[in-house]
Amino acid sequence: MSKKHPVIAVTGSSGAGTSTVKVAFEHMFRREKIVPAVIEGDSFHRYNRADMKKKVAEAEENGCQAFSHFGEDANLFGDLASLFETYGKTGSGKRRLYLHNEEEAEPYKSLNLGAGEFTPWEDIPDGTDLLFYEGLHGCVKTEKADVARHADLKIGVVPVINLEWIQKIHRDTKTRGYSEEAVMDTILRRMHDYVHYIIPQFILTDINFQRVPIVDTSDPIIARDIPTPDESLVVIRFRKMERFSVDFPFLLQMISGSWMSRRNTIVVPGGKMGLAMELILQPILHQIIQDKTKS
Numbered sequence: 001m002s003k004k005h006p007v008i009a010v011t012g013s014s015g016a017g018t019s020t021v022k023v024a025f026e027h028m029f030r031r032e033k034i035v036p037a038v039i040e041g042d043s044f045h046r047y048n049r050a051d052m053k054k055k056v057a058e059a060e061e062n063g064c065q066a067f068s069h070f071g072e073d074a075n076l077f078g079d080l081a082s083l084f085e086t087y088g089k090t091g092s093g094k095r096r097l098y099l100h101n102e103e104e105a106e107p108y109k110s111l112n113l114g115a116g117e118f119t120p121w122e123d124i125p126d127g128t129d130l131l132f133y134e135g136l137h138g139c140v141k142t143e144k145a146d147v148a149r150h151a152d153l154k155i156g157v158v159p160v161i162n163l164e165w166i167q168k169i170h171r172d173t174k175t176r177g178y179s180e181e182a183v184m185d186t187i188l189r190r191m192h193d194y195v196h197y198i199i200p201q202f203i204l205t206d207i208n209f210q211r212v213p214i215v216d217t218s219d220p221i222i223a224r225d226i227p228t229p230d231e232s233l234v235v236i237r238f239r240k241m242e243r244f245s246v247d248f249p250f251l252l253q254m255i256s257g258s259w260m261s262r263r264n265t266i267v268v269p270g271g272k273m274g275l276a277m278e279l280i281l282q283p284i285l286h287q288i289i290q291d292k293t294k295s
Helices: 016-031 047-060 078-091 104-110 161-176 180-203 248-252 268-292
Strands: 007-011 038-040 130-135 153-157 207-213 230-240 258-264 265-269
Touching: 007 078, 016 130, 016 207, 047 104, 078 130, 104 248, 130 268, 153 268, 161 180, 161 207, 180 265, 230 258, 230 268, 248 258, 248 265, 248 268
Parallel strands: 007 130, 007 153, 038 130, 153 207
Antiparallel strands: 207 230, 230 265, 258 265
């Protein structure tokens, strides 16, 4: 961990909604004139799209039905931990991009790169104020790699699992062209790694945002619509309130319809999730930058 070169990690499963937190931070970075070094979790997968398909097929031929992007064998956990540690010490490190689609790949056509491939590793530019990670494994901890210990602020995005499945099914069928059967096969194949690598991160996070639908999601496979924010609540849990001096009376006053469910937990209407994030995270981010300036 580092005051001079802070590391912020936003972690959550595929389809969990980590991008919502990313947008909130983008707003705050703009207001505070902060220049982040942005790290996408997908860029630390071990295999590109084509090679991953081959590895999954090989695993299945050998009787393994649980090889997935969630697990240690398909990711560069050691490299990610090294990046967090190196950035904390020096404000620099190596990063690359994963090109999700042809639009993202277009600027790299001269390098003969297409969708599903990685760009070359490059140095993080000089002059960044902090490292901002968003992806699957920002707080992962294994026997070989401890990513979590090098992050100064760890945020989890954890919808209840049926909602997470609904969001993934809709995203992958509507925008990525997969069939429902293919998406469910992926969900089931990932379940072992989900339990062993994704869930354990959330005991290490400093703040968790958990979206809970208040409509029936008992069968996510047949759900035709993703519950809207107004059909949800967001449960926000702080691991160590004293570390961030959380002003709960202020939050309750500013966020209409919110209440405390435990001494370290506030519940807010789903439609106010973005507001809650910025009210909670803005002073924390401000303190991180103040500490950086003083170090």
